[in-house]
Structures are given as structure tokens and as C-alpha cells.
Amino acid sequence: MLSLAEENYLKAIYHLSEGGSKAVLTNEIAEAMKTKAASVTDMIKKLSSKRFILYEKYYGVKVTKQGKSEALMLIRKHRLWETFLVQKLGFSWDEVHEIAEQLEHIQSPLLIQRLDEFLEFPLADPHGEPIPDKDGKVIVRSQRSLNELTPGFTGIIVAVKDADSGLLKYLEKIGAIPGKKIRLVSKETYDESVEIEIEGKRTSISRVVSENILVGV
Amino acid sequence: MLSLAEENYLKAIYHLSEGGSKAVLTNEIAEAMKTKAASVTDMIKKLSSKRFILYEKYYGVKVTKQGKSEALMLIRKHRLWETFLVQKLGFSWDEVHEIAEQLEHIQSPLLIQRLDEFLEFPLADPHGEPIPDKDGKVIVRSQRSLNELTPGFTGIIVAVKDADSGLLKYLEKIGAIPGKKIRLVSKETYDESVEIEIEGKRTSISRVVSENILVGV
DNA sequence: ATTTTTTTTTAGACAAGACTAAACTATATT
DNA sequence: AATATAGTTTAGTCTTGTCTAAAAAAAAAT
Numbered sequence: 317m318l319s320l321a322e323e324n325y326l327k328a329i330y331h332l333s334e335g336g337s338k339a340v341l342t343n344e345i346a347e348a349m350k351t352k353a354a355s356v357t358d359m360i361k362k363l364s365s366k367r368f369i370l371y372e373k374y375y376g377v378k379v380t381k382q383g384k385s386e387a388l389m390l391i392r393k394h395r396l397w398e399t400f401l402v403q404k405l406g407f408s409w410d411e412v413h414e415i416a417e418q419l420e421h422i423q424s425p426l427l428i429q430r431l432d433e434f435l436e437f438p439l440a441d442p443h444g445e446p447i448p449d450k451d452g453k454v455i456v457r458s459q460r461s462l463n464e465l466t467p468g469f470t471g472i473i474v475a476v477k478d479a480d481s482g483l484l485k486y487l488e489k490i491g492a493i494p495g496k497k498i499r500l501v502s503k504e505t506y507d508e509s510v511e512i513e514i515e516g517k518r519t520s521i522s523r524v525v526s527e528n529i530l531v532g533v
Numbered sequence: 534m535l536s537l538a539e540e541n542y543l544k545a546i547y548h549l550s551e552g553g554s555k556a557v558l559t560n561e562i563a564e565a566m567k568t569k570a571a572s573v574t575d576m577i578k579k580l581s582s583k584r585f586i587l588y589e590k591y592y593g594v595k596v597t598k599q600g601k602s603e604a605l606m607l608i609r610k611h612r613l614w615e616t617f618l619v620q621k622l623g624f625s626w627d628e629v630h631e632i633a634e635q636l637e638h639i640q641s642p643l644l645i646q647r648l649d650e651f652l653e654f655p656l657a658d659p660h661g662e663p664i665p666d667k668d669g670k671v672i673v674r675s676q677r678s679l680n681e682l683t684p685g686f687t688g689i690i691v692a693v694k695d696a697d698s699g700l701l702k703y704l705e706k707i708g709a710i711p712g713k714k715i716r717l718v719s720k721e722t723y724d725e726s727v728e729i730e731i732e733g734k735r736t737s738i739s740r741v742v743s744e745n746i747l748v749g750v
Numbered sequence: 751a752t753t754t755t756t757t758t759t760t761a762g763a764c765a766a767g768a769c770t771a772a773a774c775t776a777t778a779t780t
Numbered sequence: 781a782a783t784a785t786a787g788t789t790t791a792g793t794c795t796t797g798t799c800t801a802a803a804a805a806a807a808a809a810t
């Protein structure tokens with residue numbers, strides 16, 4: 317059984333490793349968790365001795381099969397709760413992240429099963445991110461960050477990466493909501509800001525923002 | 534802001550003090566929390582310095598106004614979540630206590646307000662216990678433990694005290710469910726066991742069990 | 751009115767999870 | 781190849797919440 321802190325570290329490492337596909341460095345984890353590198357080293361040793369990650373000194377960590385499975389369950393819980401908060405309790409999609417961060421730690425497999433049923437087995441959360449099923453399987457969609465695409469491209473916004481409420485509010489204001497059609501009008505070379513068009517309305521957004529918009533290709 | 538452990542202690546003290554109306558001894562708290570008296574003394578000092586309880590050495594603790602208000606909010610959250618689990622997720626009333634013990638610690642006043650709305654402002658939880666409103670007000674019902682009543686008494690079961698799942702299952706089996714009419718047939722003097730009748734069916738129950746059945750008078 | 755027993759508190763220790771400061775590795779630079 | 785720098789680990793400390801053992805206070809018994 318993982319402690320609350322261990323669960324949070326594992327989830328962060330899983331995300332930083334892009335689904336367990338690459339090694340993650342101590343300082344990256346420290347930045348993501350808003351702690352110091354020394355604290356990360358301590359936790360790495362714990363998660364490593366419990367076989368959730370593989371640790372090689374000075375090189376970084378890799379998520380094991382067991383670690384991936386555990387992380388996927390946390391992500392499943394987080395996204396199911398977000399879906400519940402929006403669909404049943406009337407929250408807007410930019411208000412639910414913090415609350416779901418707490419709810420994802422509730423320990424009860426039966427609760428999650430019942431919640432999944434109650435929500436009629438949703439495939440994606442309100443941000444458009446896929447919800448892993450009870451075996452950890454994810455229905456993958458073909459998607460790219462907006463900043464990876466070339467001008468002229470038109471697609472559907474499928475997701476917005478989890479981020480702070482300020483960004484989500486901003487995206488809502490400019491109409492960058494999952495399901496909407498988006499066109500990449502032009503791209504500045506020097507700062508990588510891009511001009512986009514949604515429902516005929518043009519807006520210029522910075523690289524940081526465009527990275528957070530995922531488009532179906 | 535209270536820590537998880539502090540919240541659990543405060544709730545236990547509030548219950549032992551019968552709604553803040555009497556002083557509670559260190560050993561009572563230790564027994565309820567399944568910890569040692571020394572640990573209780575430490576925690577008492579913390580809760581006392583935060584003004585949730587009044588502490589007098591060797592005498593016991595009393596819950597302050599602030600402490601009562603905080604405890605009532607925890608009870609409100611606990612009972613709202615239990616109601617949600619039974620009414621919306623299809624749990625039975627004897628399965629929900631453990632999960633609600635976790636859910637009651639989620640920090641978000643807005644979440645509780647929305648949950649209350651979603652459940653259409655229930656007045657009582659699935660065990661029949663009243664749910665304090667957002668200001669901590671409780672609609673009091675006139676009720677007594679079954680073991681306080683005299684043979685011949687007939688009333689409606691209004692609540693079953695929170696207890697372990699085993700007891701709740703047993704009560705369900707003998708038909709002792711909130712809303713049912715119950716008659717106290719006879720009472721043994723030597724062990725205070727009582728014979729009851731529910732829907733024509735007679736059962737003999739021990740004192741411990743009869744204490745947990747609350748009847749409207 | 752002592753003495754014994756029970757209850758409570760204090761003192762000191764430990765594990766988890768955080769920190770700072772110092773030491774160590776690996777990589778880059780000259 | 782020697783040195784500077786960036787990143788990582790170790791060592792030692794702090795806080796929270798727990799514990800055991802011993803001391804102190806209150807209550808009960810003689």
C-alpha cells in the first residue's frame with residue numbers, strides 16, 4: 317500500500333516519463349513536485365525498494381510495469397472524479413482539478429467501479445483526456461500539441477492538458493474548448509507564438525499556451 | 534486548518550462528549566481512537582492550543598464553540614457522503630461507513646454545497662441520523678436508545694448508531710431498519726437483553742445491540 | 751491517615767517526509 | 781588533462797504523530 321506522498325510522486329514520475337517510456341531525472345521530479353532534489357532522492361529510494369520504479373544513481377528513474385499499473389489506476393480515479401464533478405455536480409471543467417487531486421487518493425476499488433457505472437463508463441474526462449479502464453487499458457487517440465503543427469492545419473481540439481485554473485479560464489475565454497474546430501493560421505519563428513482561428517475568431521497565443529492544446533490529427 | 538489526525542480526534546471527542554455537553558477523559562479518547570493515552574495527551578495539547586477544546590490537566594477536555602462547529606461540519610460531510618453512496622451509487626447502508634470516513638476529509642466547501650444540492654438537501658443519512666445544515670444546525674428528533682425504554686413500548690426505528698459492518702448486517706437480517714415499527718416485548722433484568730417484535734417477528738437481542746437502536750418517542 | 755491502585759502526564763525514542771549544507775559525480779570548458 | 785559547473789546524493793536536523801517506560805496526581809481501599 318502506497319502512502320499519499322508516494323502516490324503523488326509516482327503519478328508525477330509517470331507523467332514526466334510520458335507514460336513510462338523514458339527515464340526521468342531527479343531535478344525534473346523536484347520541480348514538478350515543488351520540493352528539493354534531496355527530498356526526491358529519499359522518495360526515489362522508497363519507491364524503488366517497493367519495485368514501482370527502477371533507480372540508477374546519477375542517471376535517473378524508470379517506471380516498472382507495476383508502477384505503470386499503479387499510476388494508471390490513480391489517473392483513472394482522478395479522471396472519473398473530474399467527470400463526476402462536471403457532469404453530476406455542475407462544476408465547470410476549470411474548477412475540478414484541485415478537488416480531484418484529493419479524491420483520487422480515496423481507497424476503495426468498489427467505489428471506483430460504482431462511480432464508473434454511475435457515469436456510464438465514460439471514455440474521456442471533461443478536458444478530453446482518456447480514462448483508463450479497470451485493467452489500465454487506454455483508448456489512444458491520434459493527437460498532437462498545437463505547437464507541433466504547421467500553419468494551415470485544421471483539426472478538432474481533443475484535450476487540454478491539466479494545468480492551473482488561470483490557463484483553463486483563459487482557454488475558455490478564447491473558445492479553445494474540447495470539441496471545437498481549430499485552424500492554425502500562422503506561426504512566428506522568433507518566439508513560436510501562433511495565430512489560431514476558432515469559429516471565425518482569430519487570437520494570437522504564446523508557445524506555452526499552444527503546448528497545452530491537443531488537437532486530433 | 535486541521536490535519537487529518539486532528540480532525541479524527543476532534544470528531545471522536547465531540548461524539549464522546551455527546552455533542553459537546555460533557556467532559557471527556559483521556560482514556561476514553563485513547564480507547565475510541567485505538568491509540569495510547571500518552572498519544573492522546575499530545576494531541577489534546579495541540580487541539581487545545583488551536584482553541585478547539587478546553588483542557589484541564591487530570592480532569593478532561595471540553596469542546597469549545599469553535600470545536601463544535603468544526604465537528605458538525607465533519608459530521609455533515611460524513612453523512613452527506615453516506616447518503617450519496619447509498620442513494621446514487623447503490624451501496625447498501627452497512628457498506629458506506631469506511632468510505633465516508635475517508636471522504637469526509639476532502640477540503641472543499643463548494644464541493645459539499647454542490648453535493649447537498651445534488652442530493653436535494655437530505656435531512657437524514659441512510660442510518661437515520663440527522664445531517665447538520667451548512668450553518669451546523671441540526672433538526673433534533675425525539676429519540677431514545679432501545680435499552681432505555683420499558684417493555685410494551687412501540688415506536689419507529691429512527692436511526693442506528695454508526696458501528697461496524699457486522700452489526701449493521703445483523704440488524705438488517707433481523708429487520709431492524711430505520712422506518713420500521715418496533716415493539717419492546719420484554720426485558721431480562723440480569724443481562725439487560727430484550728425481546729423485540731418487528732413485523733410480527735420476535736427476536737432476542739443483547740444490551741449492546743439494543744443500545745445501538747434509536748427509536749422515535 | 752496512610753497505602754494501594756488507577757489514571758494521566760512527562761520524557762525520550764522512532765518513522766515518515768520534508769529541509770539545508772556539504773560532498774560527490776558527470777559533463778563541459780579551456 | 782585539469783578545472784569549472786551543473787546535477788545528485790549524503791549527512792544531519794525538524795515536525796507530526798505514534799510508542800514505551802517512568803513519574804506524578806487523583807481516587808479508592810485499608
